[in-house]
Amino acid sequence: MTRLVVCRKYNQELEGLDFPPMPGPKGEDIFNNISKKAWQAWMAHQTLLINEKRLSLMDPRTREYLAEQMLYFFENKEVDQAEGYVPETKK
Numbered sequence: 001m002t003r004l005v006v007c008r009k010y011n012q013e014l015e016g017l018d019f020p021p022m023p024g025p026k027g028e029d030i031f032n033n034i035s036k037k038a039w040q041a042w043m044a045h046q047t048l049l050i051n052e053k054r055l056s057l058m059d060p061r062t063r064e065y066l067a068e069q070m071l072y073f074f075e076n077k078e079v080d081q082a083e084g085y086v087p088e089t090k091k
Contacts, residue, residue: 007035009074014038026067034074042073052082
């Protein structure tokens with residue numbers, strides 16, 4: 001049976017995650033308030049930031065930066081974009 005949550009990002013009832021994406025209170029908050037759709041959108045944006053800004057996940061400042069951007073993303077606040085990124089056009 002699908003678990004539904006009222007998604008903080010999309011402000012509607014959507015399918016929830018299958019398990020908390022990280023340990024601790026932050027993971028539980030995401031599990032209870034963020035939909036699979038929003039989580040997948042964040043993962044795509046996070047990957048774009050890591051790749052285009054050439055971020056190193058070994059650097060604690062990078063992890064702090066991404067955690068901050070994640071909160072902004074889920075709260076529909078302005079998030080950083082990858083400067084100069086041009087998405088591929090479909091042929």
